[in-house]
Amino acid sequence: MRFDKPAGSNPADRGTVLGQPLPRIDGPLKTTGTAPYAYERHDVANGQLVGYPVGAAIAKGRIRSMDTRAAKAAPGVVAVITTLDMDRLPKARMNVAYLFGGRDIQHYHQAIAVVVADSFERARAAAALIRTDYDEDKSASFDLAEQRRAHQDDEVEPMAKVGDFDRAFAEAPVKLDQTYTTPAQSHAQMEPHASIAEWKDGALTLWSANQMIEWSKQALAKAFDLPAEKVRLDSPYIGGGFGAKLFLRADAVLAAVAARETGRPVKVALPRPLIANNATHRGLTIQRIRIGTDRDGRITAIGHDNTSNTLPGGDGENGAAPTQHFYAGANRLLVHRPLEMHLPESNAMRAPGETAGLMALEVAMDEMAGKLDMDPVAFRVLNDTQVDPDNPERPFSERHFVECLERGAERFGWNERNRKPGARRDGQWLIGHGVAGAYRGAPVQASGARVRLKPDGTVRVETDMTDIGTGSYTIIAQTAAEMLGVPLDAVDVALGDSDAPASAGSGGQWGAASSTAGVYAACVALREAIAERLDADPEDLSFADSVVRHGDRRTPLTEVGGGEELVAEDKIEFGDFRGKEYLLATFGAHFVEVGVHAATGEIRVRRMLAVCDAGRILNPVTARSQVIGAMTMGVGAALMEELAVDTRYGFFANHDLAGYEVPVHADIPEQEVIFLEGEDRYSTPLKAKGVGELGICGVSAAVANAVHNATGVRVRDYPVTLDKLLDGLPDLA
């Protein structure tokens, strides 16, 4: 099915199941510990061995030699495979660092060996016996600020250049020119990267934890020089991803290499202390933002110059991304400078670009509101735009940012906020309030599905879409139930298997909107097959209560197949109009109250509210879970999350979950989420957009703005930790 014009009304509009606040259908499996995660799939292949990875001890250089004799002789060891045993494995385009093979070290904890043994403990013990000698490249740089200075005069093609920014900024009566930094962040997902691999008759099967089945199937085929049909990838349950599992990672490659070498199935998980440096992270950024306004607060010039770290071939974290379309302003200059360094691989993490960019932009907006002596809500409302500011010919399909701000302000009690920084106290706590806007695109990807109507009237949906804890199982079941008029519990959903039709996968907040559109397309095809059986026009059929109605005829779904299963498959493909004629995006507003201890600077979030504008919400329960989880992640980014760069050794020093702090329950207060009623018929046949990344956008800035409001101290270097506040807190008696 092609989606090349705005959606009209269709059977999914009924909203009897779709759009209802239903608990997730996979919940009981999760709460009883019976959902099978990759590393625990003991039943899928007999005789599994365990591989334990070894990471490089240097950040850049070459391996001179590796001594594996002791490891090979250790108890239980079946094989030791080192990176010197093979050439570099070819990598897919989306991977930046090479994953295994060859002498060159690109980053710290790069995989250099896998030790295979009959137990995890024996593999781990033997892995510690490998001795590696390196020629270290001491010239590599790991200091982003230093690199930025070195490259400050480089000519870079702007991402966007509209009007005459320099002149407009120079002439603006009110202006801001500030630089903000955001640190590297770790996805810190609960389930480590893990895979089991088995080779049979030249074909490779990988049971893994992967967000993007089709991409990673193709990447495996490339790495191992196989035709794609000789690769099967299966990830029915995934314990969190946030982008960490978008691409093939070392666990998958090492498991496949080890299984090939040993002729037996091998499983590999990345140990937690290896993940931060071996796998991907959100890159560091240094962002210079310049905003000029007229005396009334209308933006006349906006500039965003972003610098980030990347290994050669990557793009880093593009903090300027959200500024391209968020606020009005006739003169615009946006620049992104990915600088090649040899820290580990920076790559996508939840709302790449927008998260880090809005951490800076939405503080800059707060600072501008302060300069203008305006309510920060009113300043944002004033600078709303209903058209793409880069190309005013292109309107937003739907944009209700102002409503998000105004509804949120009313609900939060914004009028009762502390208006003078540092002026409100509750005992030893300084109380502050902050607001920030949220912007994230609404991309989609082609997505396929197969739908089976069984003779017993139940429905099975098969697609390689993944559920990374987001609720995909549930919204896909709701879509099929709505389209075919069956109860939710009559729908069985099978996800994550590359033998099923290729889907959009989970990434870029496109998963929910795209995959349900694919299921919609397959269900339309099934309705057509049913119509053919009934010798009817599909347009004349209605489906409800497990019965097909056609005029006066009523045919139970159990009868339409005549005792046989009916199968239909289709995929949704999106036409150009969706981005060319209209700009699609999602919007939100975050409101936060914090307390800051007047003596110690300890920061505690006291209240949070998000208002989201994201088209039709397919399931308010799972969507809310997405948003409150994202708000939690935004609190982490605001207040504690930082992969600390050791610029001498070129690695992240705090590479475990004791050193890399994420919020605990005690850090998170009451969270409220409001979804604006609405639909975006330009987005998908179901008129839906994503919320999973929108939820984190702007949160951290709202927290940072609240801290400023509480204390009067403006912190422009994330995370906003108490050491950065101390000098500005009230003197003590």
Add this chain to the structure above:
Amino acid sequence: MRAFTYERAETPQQAAMAAASTDHARFIAGGTNLLDLMKIEVETPAHLIDVNGLGLDTIEDTDDGGLRVGALVRNTDLAADPRVRRHYGVLTRALVAGASGQLRNKATTGGNLLQRTRCPYFYDTNMPCNKRRPGAGCAAREGFSRQLAVIGGSEHCIATHPSDMAVAMRLLDAEVETVLPNGNTRAIPIADFHRLPGDTPQIDSVLIPGEFITAVTLPRPLGGKHFYHKVRDRASYAFALVSVAAVVQPDGSGRVALGGVAPKPWRREEADEALPRGAKAVMARLLDGAEPTHENRFKVNLAERTLAAVLAEAKE
């Protein structure tokens, strides 16, 4: 983790003898720190002596009005004991500020005193660390040192001692009772129990090889108001940037000890004397001689401000 042999000790003295007579032996109680370190081969014992069957899990009144806490009393039980809560509030508050409920259920009184530093370079066996490998150098001094010591360190090591419990015990002038391999016992004032690193940072305490902790005794209660203010970046489940343990008497006198700033629980009796004159006066003595790094300089100011908050609360 390397292969190791294992035995269960029958008596404290037998545990001490076994540890003294076996190369690379370690006692294991709750295992909440040792097992983690074994998995990454920071600790590589060849032999484990399981002391969990020794009893030593009761809290008894002492003749002079204090408490004797068995070495195997779990942190959860110690924190919840009504006598501790009533008379040694600072100890309960310190305990529940540490780790998580699950860890406190396993962690023991003796083991808590002996936990190793959480310096990130100690944990990464690719990095130079004098505490892990004497003579290798210290990556932390010029590195990621935000969490590390501002006082009491040396050019060889600036690791902090991570315990909260020990800070409260230092404040209370607890004594650590041990049994030696020869069967003798001794009582070590907690002030002397942990060592400063000097040029042997690999040695954390004054225990001799095989010496086994049997109990910690608390002297008779001090009275006064008890405080444990632990400052960290998140609200729970993190090691202290700075913690302040204090007992403040109605006349303004009292005691102060700090966690998170030094290789051992940090207290100077001469600083206590300044308490009636306020936090600045106390810190002028307590942190005199501090040598913070660029990254942890804030701790000096933070310690003073945290104590000031405690003293303000004491007046309420």
